[in-house]
Amino acid sequence: MALARSPLAPETLPELPPIGGVRGIAHAAGLRYAGRDDLLLLHFPHGAAVTGVLTLSKCPGAPVEWCKRQLPAGRADALLVNAGNANAFTGRRGRVSVERAAQAVAQALGCSPEGVYLASTGVIGEPMPDDRLADAVAAAAGQLDEVDWAKAAGAIMTTDTFPKAVARACEIDGKPVRLVGIAKGSGMIAPDMATMLAFVVTDAGLPAEILRPLLAAACARSFNCITVDGDTSTSDTLLLFATGAAGRFEADSPTDRRLADFAAELEALLVDLAQLVVKDGEGAQKFVTVRVRGARSDGAARRIGLSIANSPLVKTAIAGEDANWGRIVMAVGKAGEEADRDRLAVAIGGVTIALDGERVPDYDEAPVAAHMAGREILIEVDLGLAHGAATVWTCDLTHGYIDINADYRS
């Protein structure tokens, strides 16, 4: 099924600079899709520090288990990503497949299998065509070059309607540093993690122990604050590789002041990527920001925000351009977090609709209706209890979502 490009897609990809210390290639392995790249191979000739955040699913795909096992070492030589087959719920055969894939990459690049990171996305439960994958890896390894990030972003897509890539730059201790990130994902998107793959490469020279807490904090305020349908993938993978080509930085702690810019740019990059995933939400016609404040804690605010962002009734109302604030109240009420109906305030598009538990007396729906007709919707909820706050991003629930998901496998 050919999907129309999301109306929320940016017009073009941004400028995506080369990153020192990494080579790569997008390749057409023909694992499932015809006539397009479906394999991405990255090689770090001098190695890279690596850290990651992986799905909390109790039934993870075999590549996720593989990455979880290698991540504590914190060192990477290569990354292999394929689209079309998730190698998830493939039992013992799935474990054999990841070992064979890592072996194929190691052999082609002359590194150890333990340094090879793997990610797979696509259909669950289908055995991986190991031989075809190994052949493709061998062919791809012979073509490694300066990475074409646009092609890389395209090679990892499944139901995505546009490639997702972001670049950032900053300084660490006066030295310029670059970051490039690519992501895929459009359905099965929910926190812990959003159902997606995302890979960030930086030339900063930082060890895994420093990268780990920086990535965890940035992920908590980006990918773990988006949702399309509340479903969580078996394959969610976010990996951050640091090649060190921009020079080593001796930092004792992730809170080292000299890392503040890098931490901020990493978070901004992940927020941009996460929002791109939402903007490609299956069937999405509107991008929705839900800001919650006045909750008992930031965590409570996030859970209330996600309860609103995941509510099919809220999401269909947005699709219908209906400022149905009653459904927002419903979603606050069902979140399981402390709420006092008679202190609650709800605003849409910056217009306060309800205050102290009831509709404002002079409520004028006209400006709110105009806002609802737009592409970007802002919902604000103030619990009026304390100072917990969070922002969550989602999209509307439309006929397009049903079209895509009632017929994906066929």
Added chain:
Amino acid sequence: MALARSPLAPETLPELPPIGGVRGIAHAAGLRYAGRDDLLLLHFPHGAAVTGVLTLSKCPGAPVEWCKRQLPAGRADALLVNAGNANAFTGRRGRVSVERAAQAVAQALGCSPEGVYLASTGVIGEPMPDDRLADAVAAAAGQLDEVDWAKAAGAIMTTDTFPKAVARACEIDGKPVRLVGIAKGSGMIAPDMATMLAFVVTDAGLPAEILRPLLAAACARSFNCITVDGDTSTSDTLLLFATGAAGRFEADSPTDRRLADFAAELEALLVDLAQLVVKDGEGAQKFVTVRVRGARSDGAARRIGLSIANSPLVKTAIAGEDANWGRIVMAVGKAGEEADRDRLAVAIGGVTIALDGERVPDYDEAPVAAHMAGREILIEVDLGLAHGAATVWTCDLTHGYIDINADYRS
């Protein structure tokens, strides 16, 4: 918007016998809907024992708060239900409205306001037209008669496409006892409680202290095991009235052996009503039973079942008649309950598709595809861990759901 009758609706209502000790009338109050009954008034001339289960929403409607306050007394004189306006999130005015409504009933029937139970369903956030309601109550009270349960079930509908009523009979200690239940609900359906109203009247003579645990247990295995969209209403109300017209029963405990039949029939009645609500799920084309076993506990099994039943990806796959068992595995994995991927078994329509964490070698999709094309879908999951089991009911997620909910308020 006129909604087509659900294809899952039963052809006719069952035989609904009169129940001693209750009189009632369905009335057209014109609160929102034109040309149909939208008000139900029941009167218990000699009083009734009453118990109930109410929404756990932190933002409940004013009638829910009213019922919660009166329920500990366990005695009822009347029930007033209106459709079209939920009197929810109406602030201080909502509290005044319920007091005025109870007062109007009390005055018309010559009872105390504290004995009047109230339930409202419909739009959230709109003030109740108190005067019109009071006039309608006065008019209805003059027409009380033997209850026409079919009309009663019709009067409480909102987006329902068919009336829901069930009757059961049994004996307590050799004496015949009857139960009749009516329900409404089709969207915003999720446990704790399903977004719906349900009222059961029996002529059994049992005190509230006995009825309370019986209703809680039956509700846990019926209304709290259904979901349409995972959304929880601000107004969910289940009330059980026992008039005693069939004679008083002296039972010391809800586990009294003489009550076993009554408890079983009450649960069967609630299961039937709950399934009718699912069968009227907004846009539903298929009725889905999810049976989970082998979980660590019954509660874990229920949460896994609901994770499957609430997954938009599972529900859209069912709408597309796609036996996408990978999405079922995904939903098991995200439930947050213990699961071992490599012990998991999944069957659809009685055909085992996956065993010990992978697809069975000789899997033949033909009989499963035939099953998926039917109206009633059976999904079975065995965690292979322990003996926890639960059954959950839901429906598919279709274009009809979007149609209805993207344009309900207008």
